[in-house]
Amino acid sequence: MLRTIRLTLAIVFFVLITLLFLDFTGALHTWFGWMAKIQFLPAVLGLNIGIILLLVILTLVCGRVYCSVICPLGVFQDIISWLSGKRKKNRFRYSPALTWLRYCMLGIFLLAIIGGLGSFVALLAPYSAYGRIASGFFAPVYQWANNGLAYLAERAGSYAFYETEIWIKSLPTLAIAGMTAVILIILAARGGRTYCNTICPVGTVLGFLSKYSLFKPVIDTAKCNGCGLCARNCKASCIDSKAHEIDYSRCVACMDCINKCRQGAITYTRRRPNPEPTTAKGTSVTAEQINDTRRAFLSTTALLAATAAVKAQEKKVDGGLAVIEEKKIPERAVQITPPGSLSARNFAQHCTACQLCVSVCPNQVLRPSGNLMKLMQPEMSYERGYCRPECTKCSEVCPAGAIHPITKADKSAIQIGHAVWIKENCICVTDHVDCGNCARHCPAGAIQMVPSNPKNEQSIKIPVVNTERCIGCGACENLCPSRPFSAIYVEGHKMHRTV
Known part of the structure; x- marks a missing residue:
């Protein structure tokens, strides 16, 4: 019992x-x-x-x-x-x-x-x-299964499921997880x-x-x-x-x-105990049954992986004509930590690198760090999305106090970093075109487009960042059309501020 x-x-x-x-x-x-x-x-x-x-x-x-x-x-x-x-x-x-x-x-x-x-x-x-x-x-197997169901549901006229992108967030973390799993399986077996x-x-x-x-x-x-x-x-x-x-x-x-x-x-x-654990009885399984199950599992996994790969490839082309070049991570002097973490020091001291916040981040902003001193601890980067002001999921799930619970109002006022404009990368300067993508999508209204030549109001406009209003959400960096590096990127703050 x-x-x-x-x-x-x-x-x-x-x-x-x-x-x-x-x-x-x-x-x-x-x-x-x-x-x-x-x-x-x-x-x-x-x-x-x-x-x-x-x-x-x-x-x-x-x-x-x-x-x-x-x-x-x-x-x-x-x-x-x-x-x-x-x-x-x-x-x-x-x-x-x-x-x-x-x-x-x-x-x-x-x-x-x-x-x-x-x-x-x-x-x-x-x-x-x-x-x-x-x-x-x-998680990848779970997501492949979800995407397979979403594919079938869509063709049946239902939207009960939606597709999610599957990608390797950090090779070092994946390698460590693999080695840990192998060691544990051998020891437990x-x-x-x-x-x-x-x-x-x-x-x-x-x-x-x-x-x-x-x-x-x-x-x-x-x-x-x-x-x-x-x-x-x-x-x-x-x-x-x-x-x-x-x-x-x-x-x-x-x-x-x-x-x-x-x-x-x-x-x-209640007396002084003597524990004697034993394994539960189990029915015998034949080698043929094991092989059939293994083949079925591998076939299903391969099918789901192939479907996901095809879908992923579709997202890398523009209308099937031009290849979309992926963005590269800029060199940041200070890495960005999530809103609610208070400071880089507080985050490093309390984070257990459990990846729970990474797994629930809907905008794919959080990913495990490859830095040796902060290996596997989450950090923020904006190549695949930006930190939306209305999202507080990471602060809700953190079990260790590395990210404190915050409200949506709090998040809109927390400055985790500030945007920096790189003139050499901006298509307004290099291609002489009007863009303004960063200014239009800035949720804090911290970016304005001003004439590149103050004496000529008709000159090409370039972005100017108000660092006092910028909260470091990364919308500008993520939505900047410049490739492979954005013309505007976020530099983190070691100590978070309130705007």
């Missing part, structure tokens, strides 16, 4: 948190955004004392329930371990805890937080690691919760607290016949069946051991 409850809750949390990263509309965050905010590290960095106390109390009462129910990376490892258990059952065994490694990793992690090394923090943070995996690998009990800093902290938890799995030595079935199915490798002992700092309270024990010797009780 306890295992069934735990599995049900874990599946619900895992599916909904995954959907938060896949939902490019941002609609789910209204109802389930709190699931991101109760993750341990974002709560710590966001100084959400209430959530931290809640998780600490939960651990002191029930053990490491957070790791087996709430943490998406923990549940992801359980899924991999369960799938690998289909081929080889009873494959685990007790192993002594690598305490020195766990606390060394925790010490390095804390030093990285204190030293402001956000890139290293993001590498080890479990919630952030899963966010990158979901955004980098699950071979050793279950190896990552959680040797590397994960959150697991180490909660493991220390769980040694003093009120309720724990416990072994009744009078009933135990020493078969070792619990130890061979414990994915945390924390049950010493010969000594009838459980390492509670590594037990994730999965309740598998309670179901697996045929003698009923393990119970979840």
Whole structure:
């Protein structure tokens, strides 16, 4: 019964948190955004004392329930371990805890937080690691499926779905997400919760607290016949069946051991517990069934990818005649951080690089940074869109306090940067044509077109930027027709201002 409850809750949390990263509309965050905010590290960095106390109390009462129910990376490892258990059952065994490694990793992690090394923090943070995996690998498949449905719905006269552009936002982040996924899959398939009990800093902290938890799995030595079935199915490798002992700092309270024990010797009780996790029974799957499923999945994925590629190619030509040259990112002295982040320093200190804000940005302005010091942390760039004054989605979903919640009125008054005009790139000067695109679309009215020759009112007009009114939204940079570099671009502010 306890295992069934735990599995049900874990599946619900895992599916909904995954959907938060896949939902490019941002609609789910209204109802389930709190699931991101109760993750341990974002709560710590966001100084959400209430959530931290809640998780600490939960651990002191029930053990490491957070790791087996709430943490998406923990549940992801359980899924991999369960799938690998289909081929080889009873494959685990007790192993002594690598305490020195766990606390060394925790010490390095804390030093990285204190030293402001956000890139290293993001590498080890479990919630952030899963966010990158979901955004980098699950999201494209989800979007391909959405675009396929949109294509079919449009031909049926329905607009229940709409297409979204699929693109690689950052190759370094994608590569890191891929390596993380491969390492986790190998560790989970071979050793279950190896990552959680040797590397994960959150697991180490909660493991220390769980040694003093009120309720724990416990072994009744009078009933135990020493078969070792619990130890061979414990994915945390924390049950010493010969000594009838459980390492509670590594037990994730999965309740598998309670179901697996045929003698009923393990119970979840207030007495000093002895956790004995076991894997759930599964039906055998033939090699032919696996191959058929794999072929079907690959065929569907290839079809969706081909459709998306054709659609993407259509968007790169002007009426099928001229190729549209893509814009390049300008060299900014100061990178732009989202409205609500207060300053570049505050953003770097609190951001966990989970990619949640990147996944919900409807204008494709946010993307992971390739800068080594801020690797994987989101930054703003305007090649594909601009930061619309009416959009506050990133501030609504950030779980760590890197982007504070703001209203639409607040956003229109926050100056995250200012526009800079580059005379050499402007088609008004190079091609001697009237443009004014930047001035017409500036939502703050910060750009005016003035005669290039003050003495001749009929001369070609050029843009002039009022830096006091400009909020740095990037509408001018995005809509400038100059290629490959815009004639006007936004320079970020280290400290945000109010206009």
